[in-house]
Amino acid sequence: MNRLIAATLLLALALLGGCAHTAQQSTKAELFPLMYEQKPRSIVVLPPINESTAADAPTYYSTTIQEPLVFTGYYVLPYEVSSDILAHEGITDGHQLYDLPLNTLKEYFGADAVLFTRIKKWDTSYAVVASYLTVAVECELKSTTTGEKMWNYSGTVVVDLTNHNTGGGLAGLLVQVVVTAMNTAMADYVPYAMQANAIALNAMPYGPYHPQHEKDSEYKVFVPKAADK
Amino acid sequence: MTMAHESTHSLANPLRAAQLALLAAALCVLCTGCAKPNAMYCMDNYSSTLYACRKNPAQEQQDKHVKAMQDIVAKSEQRNLRVPPGIFAELGYISLKAGQMADAKKYFEAENRLYPESKVFTTRLLAWADASSGTGAEKPAADGAATEGADSKGGVITPADAMNDAPVLPAGEGAAHE
Incomplete structure (x- = not known):
């Protein structure tokens, strides 16, 4: 998993490096001052809010968030437990709590912060000879004490599923269509969801169990295009 | 040098770029041997x-x-x-x-x-x-499972x-x- 994160960061750096002159950077402390003021220690993750076209996206996406979040250095309540308890209370979608006061989550779970995750895209676009798989997620951390948004960031991974190594000509085209269709059918979104999470969580100030805790305020991250939502 | 060249070259194909990056990262981790102390x-x-x-x-x-x-x-x-x-x-x-x-x-x-x-x-x-x-x-x-059943x-x-x-x-x- 560490390697996967490292790989994603490397990939993100390689990709972002190309357009660094257009994207604006800022420090974590400038972008997310409340994280350094309120110093949350524990996080409860709510069931994902699904804005994608895939009905099963939350089921699978929710298996990808616990592990990378733990590595940011916070105490993360086990999602398998907290979500089961919430489900018995009729809460199966983070959207249900998004506009409500969150202090009840502080009282029940003892969590300083709530992580909302939004699945923006989880699909494959088809074309005759090309198809692209896209996973896009947006993460938002709110304080259970004040209800304020303390942090948010998004991660998008686009994968070209087209096999580019087939020969030319009509036969080649046919082969390519078949291969693309097969790649699409077999496409597994979860590894890419993990990469999208890694991109988003890389911008989160480190928590108390991380060696870089409170030492990362000057770390630079790219300013999200849509800073406020 | 070669790595940088390859990664710009393969930007047209993100999957390939991802594979290369993964390989590069895996090599880095293995070479520096920092996987354990930093974990x-x-x-x-x-x-x-x-x-x-x-x-x-x-x-x-x-x-x-x-x-x-x-x-x-x-x-x-x-x-x-x-x-x-x-x-x-x-x-x-x-x-x-x-x-x-x-x-x-x-x-x-x-x-x-x-x-x-x-x-x-x-x-x-x-x-x-x-x-x-x-x-x-x-x-x-x-005996929890047996007696408490x-x-x-x-x-x-x-x-x-x-x-x-x-x-x-x-x-x-x-x-x-x-």
Whole structure:
């Protein structure tokens, strides 16, 4: 998993490096001052809010968030437990709590912060000879004490599923269509969801169990295009 | 030099770029040998066994996930790492649902000791385990499954029961939102 994160960061750096002159950077402390003021220690993750076209996206996406979040250095309540308890209370979608006061989550779970995750895209676009798989997620951390948004960031991974190594000509085209269709059918979104999470969580100030805790305020991250939502 | 050249070259194909980056990163990690000293936690196969449970919610997959978490505990201890947040609590919750209250309590106490941030949560879970084990007759973990089997069928408290004392939402608000 560490390697996967490292790989994603490397990939993100390689990709972002190309357009660094257009994207604006800022420090974590400038972008997310409340994280350094309120110093949350524990996080409860709510069931994902699904804005994608895939009905099963939350089921699978929710298996990808616990592990990378733990590595940011916070105490993360086990999602398998907290979500089961919430489900018995009729809460199966983070959207249900998004506009409500969150202090009840502080009282029940003892969590300083709530992580909302939004699945923006989880699909494959088809074309005759090309198809692209896209996973896009947006993460938002709110304080259970004040209800304020303390942090948010998004991660998008686009994968070209087209096999580019087939020969030319009509036969080649046919082969390519078949291969693309097969790649699409077999496409597994979860590894890419993990990469999208890694991109988003890389911008989160480190928590108390991380060696870089409170030492990362000057770390630079790219300013999200849509800073406020 | 070659790496930089390759990665710009293959930008047209993100999958290939990703593979190359993965390879490069794997090499970096292996070469510097920093994987172990820098590791915060061992999460091992946690995400993959959990994903397998979602794809196929059979007991067999659940058992594998439990085994993966037990391995995480063992490996963390071997490597002198802190057991990651939530692992003990999740193991405890599975024990609780299986009616193995002694095991459940042992796990919740471990989470509680390791992470003071979990106090509110683990205290609640411990109270729940206590309430579920009936009159509080202490039973060793080993015979828990056998002797408590009949008891726990009737005595298991569902999360909803346990929440009655402290509902997550004030009554009515959840419904109003819907």
